[in-house]
Amino acid sequence: MTDTASDVFAALAHPTRRQILQDLKDGELAAGEIAARFQATGPTISRHLGVLRQAGLVTERRDANRILYSLAGERLALSVGDFLSTVCPEQIVLRQVRKRSTGQPAETQA
Template sequence: MSETNVDVFTALAHPTRRQILQDLREGEQSAGEIAGRFTSSGPTISRHLSVLRAAGLVTERREANRILYSLAGEQLAHSVGNFLSAVCPEQMLLRGLRHRAPSAASPADVSPEASLGS
């Protein structure tokens, strides 16, 4: 597993970080707004945000004296997709079928065992 994927799954391991990601689905939020939703201290939430940023799951921008965070969902989708493809051969088959021409067989027409040479 790549280092980026390890960072993503490490970031997802903590329930507070998962909740932060869910909250950011609503849109950009300041560090103070995020911290206000938790009983943890500001520095603790700041460390969680740092882990999420290092994993590429959130982006930040400065506006005057505030730091605003946004969800970077593409990185999460890419990392989880790569992981599933590695551990679930059926996912590789389905991904290959999606990239074929429209006249190609649908996933229901091809069994995973047949495509994997079983």
């Protein structure tokens, strides 16, 4: 897993990967269940899952001969939230309020 926002946003760039994340919001799914929801081939969906896993947006676990995928929602929320807080004035204010409430020094605005 990598820790760069670029990997997260690259993973989010493809509509199939965004749909996979939406499908996982209600819980864990087997790779075959995910693939059955798309017209793409199994290997194509597997590559999409690999991109999501590499970006840290999904986790996988083995159950006998099945691979089960889960949404790593906190990672997604933190990555997108961190980006938004740097470009959205309202988010900048909210970040400063959060820092003050946790005792961290607030950033100064230019």
